[in-house]
Amino acid sequence: LAGFCVGAVERGGLLPRLEDISEGDLLIGLASSGVHSNGFSLVRKVLEQAGLSYSAPAPFGRQGQSVGEVLLTPTNIYSRPLLPVLRSGAVKAYAHITGGGLLENIPRVLPRELAVELDASRWTIPPVFSWLHTEGRVSEEEMSRTFNCGVGAVLVVAPVDAQRVLRQLQVHLDAWIVGSVVHKQPGAPAVMVRNLTQSLLNVGGASGEEPEVSTSGCHGNGITQHKRMRVGVLISGTGTNLQALMEQAKRPSSSAQIVVVISNRPGVLGLKKASLAGIQTRVVDHKLYGSRAEFDGTIDRVLEEFGVELVCLAGFMRILTGTFVRKWRGKLLNIHPSLLPSFKGVNAQKQALQAGVRVTGCTVHFVAEEVDAGAIIVQEAVPVMVGDTEESLSDRIREAEHRAFPAALELVSSGSVLLGDDGNICEDSSLHVCLLLKRRTDKRSFPALVDEHSSPSSPRWPKSSTISSGWFSAMVTR
Known part of the structure; x- marks a missing residue:
């Protein structure tokens, strides 16, 4: 016919x-x-x-x-x-x-x-x-x-x-x-x-195998072929968090595929790490643009060129415009070196030391127009040691970041965590994701997590007498 x-x-x-x-x-x-x-x-x-x-x-x-x-x-x-x-x-x-x-x-x-x-x-x-x-x-x-x-x-x-x-x-x-x-x-x-x-x-399916199935979406009841989400990473420096994300994406079970790394600074070490991993790189130098809108527009075009579906800010030291943030709403992740909403902005580790808190940490969150705001995806707590300096505390928080960011990447790229229309994590009684991030502390005992010197803006941790040879944990439950 x-x-x-x-x-x-x-x-x-x-x-x-x-x-x-x-x-x-x-x-x-x-x-x-x-x-x-x-x-x-x-x-x-x-x-x-x-x-x-x-x-x-x-x-x-x-x-x-x-x-x-x-x-x-x-x-x-x-x-x-x-x-x-x-x-x-x-x-x-x-x-x-x-x-x-x-x-x-x-x-x-x-x-x-x-x-x-x-x-x-x-x-x-x-x-x-x-x-x-x-x-x-x-x-x-x-x-x-x-x-x-x-x-x-x-x-x-x-x-x-x-x-x-x-x-x-x-x-x-x-x-x-x-x-x-x-x-x-x-x-x-x-x-x-x-x-x-x-x-x-x-x-x-070339060998007759059934395609891998996964649950996705806010209702968690769809059966789809396993397809990796295309991820773009924005950096400004050495790319230590980028390295952690790349190692996660290399896992066969990962739901993410990093397709491009963009830096606003030419020649940084993070670009070299991406190139060695076989990932395409681009430089969008903010100094060459007359406005933030022009700069963000160029980054947006590069992301579209590579078909990016999710953007990770891994040490990206530029504030994005509201237009950019709104366009990528629910598809834009950032990591911050504190347990938000405490210690927003720059020098978060210094703020934690000055406040005298006993616990700080890191937070991965969806980006909102307000700086260091947006729905929280993953947090990991890090103890503040006696005698800690800004440098020593930063080093331990960085180790936690290298666990928390890859975990958050998987939660979002797999569809297990979504941003709802109300700006909160999408709730669904049929889907429960429990992520436990653990960090072995040393064998000393630590004082109560909150004392009279804690900052009013710090998280309200329950008082306890000691934590001995314990595990500091953060949990996301849906």
Whole structure:
């Protein structure tokens, strides 16, 4: 059965708008359901080579499906979710990835002087493509020239519109920021696909395994494929907390993937640590901008370029504008070296020593427009020792930060902790997350946690006679 459709459009609504497309524009990819009826000559050849019939159990896709059932999965039709977005005028170009794959369809909607760079690690590749690549020994170029590789359509939008358009689309289907428009060098290809081979080999379902399931969202009852949240980290210095976050994200069980590290200071050690870990880095020097709004806007564009979904401030020594904070509400984490709400602002360790408190610590919280405010995600207590200096206390708090920040990153990236509309942690009786952060103290006994010298602004700790060889703990319970 074959057919076609005819559409009518106002002349002013025709795409692509070639004169509007410019370097730096972003590409949004819409998820495909599979091969979308393209490349079947190659598919049949690989099946014949593998000795598989259409009725055989599929070595890809969901358990219980036959090869034929997976291959004949209906093509995703994008008209319903796309129409409102197209009518908004935000889309500059639209490429349906049909025969010719990624390499031949996208250039049809671009000016000749421009090209695109795609990053295959940014989208979910259906297992059928991984199997075809491995079993048929199909080259990376042939895969991207024949198949959609998981992206059934591509939109070109301005960076300022990208997150809004993405959110509109994600209500209906999976969509991602998959790349950007770049200047085309003489003799260079119009489409560059990075990390495709690695992403094809990393598809969990290629060997017939069921995708990992996880609970997510405020109701904790959704079953989804395990997909890591894309994280951007903002730094200003040596990157000790960055190192702790990178080590956490390297764990196979982690729900986070750090995709870019941005520094407002060039040449800092944190940038080198990120580069050695294979993470992309960018410098946005605040001294080169005439206003905080311009500086924040540039950082925002870099985050969008990398498809960042969660931002961690790890020793980032700049105050962000309200516009930036509001845009990233619920997706912006900060760490502070005190048990907030005590000792806000700079020199928190010095404030704790001057107040004479016996316990301080660190706090990871969602960022709000007020400095060092926002809903608390994780806290870890640190004892103040007799004879402590600002330096010695800072060293011990830093050790606690290296445990607390990775723990908070996992809670948020896994969907276990969300920021509610009222500015508080999202409550849900069906989901209880209990995080216990422990720190072994020395074997001395410590005085009561609160005495008559405690600051009125310090936390109200219960009095006790001593804590001997104990564990200092902080708990987040939902």
